[in-house]
Amino acid sequence: MSLGQELAPHLPFLRRYARALTGSQAHGDAFVRATLEAIVAQPDEFPRDVDPRLGLYKTFHAIWSTANIEEGEEPSMSPTGAEGIAHARLSRITPLSRQALLLTSLEGFSSEDTAYLINASPKDVDSLVAEALEEIERQTLADVLIIEDEPIIAMDIETIVRDLGHNVTGVAVTRDEAVAQARQSPPGLVLADIQLADDSSGIDAVKDILAEFSVPVIFITAFPERLLTGTRPEPTFLITKPFQRSTVKAAIAQALFFDAATVPAG
Structure with a gap:
């Protein structure tokens, strides 16, 4: 099996990590492309003494660390918008x-x-x-809208959100219900499943909400690789089902980290 074939299954998840780290699909995917270019240019330098996934992430981190402006600073990809908002927190x-x-x-x-x-x-x-x-x-504290049609999963997510100190504005199980709840209580964060109770789409629900509100979104799906191809506009933050509580906490923290509405005063 070629090195490319070994690494291919891990690329969607490296994209997820890079996007979460940078708060941007564009910047995250740019770092992934740079990583792949480095591997193609110097295949003999790829770590072969570890699992291919570890080697891939290790190479990514080498690219990430060399992108610093100065020692100890975050890598710069001309940060604007969300990344510019996060600059104070990064310090x-x-x-x-x-x-x-x-x-x-x-x-x-x-x-x-x-x-x-x-x-x-x-x-x-x-x-x-x-x-x-x-x-x-x-x-980072926010009002959170949960879009999830499985009651047990919704309850688990709600508990995690409240344990982090956030407020849950509602739990919607359909696209129409999600949009109606967002209009009634504009959220500071949306956690959305992909498949909803009436066979409507959580993706469509989020599109409707984003047409009216600027809010960070975390998608929840059992098939993350379908949304991490790097070939179209895709989620910056994504959780894989079944999930660990720590995964949800990390995704929420990182999504809010890059959101303008949660920038601390001063």
Whole structure:
């Protein structure tokens, strides 16, 4: 099997990670393209002593780290909009903390594998994750609309959201209900399933909401690779079903991290 064939199944998830890290599909996908270009240019430099997925993320991190303007700063891809909004927060949260949080909670890497990826110890990784969660949660609070037709899943998500200190404005099970609830109580964050109770689409519900409100959205699906091809406008934040509570917490924290409505005063 060629190196390209080995890496292909992992590319959708690298896109997810890169988008979550940068807060942008465009910038995240640009880093992924740069990673692939580096691998094609120097295939002999690809780490062959580890799992291909680990090697892919390791190469990505090498690209990410060399994109810094100055040592200790976030990589720059001409940040505007959401990334510009997040600049004040980035000064409070170290890049390693955010990377550790996303690698463990969103991507499911162990502390040991994450330590390898960011050149730290497993103990350091655990401390970085705790630090990132504490800091981001302290800075970001929002009204949340949940669009989910499975009652048990909806209850679980609602519990997670409330435990983080956020307010749940409603739980919608259809497209029409979601739009109506958004109009009644404009949300600061939307968590949306893809398939809804009346066979309507959560994607369509979100499109309707975004036509009227500027709000960050996290999609929830059992088939994330279908929305992570890198060939069309796609979600920046996406959770895979079945999900871990820590995954939802990390995605919420990161989505709000880049949102204008939650920028702390001062």
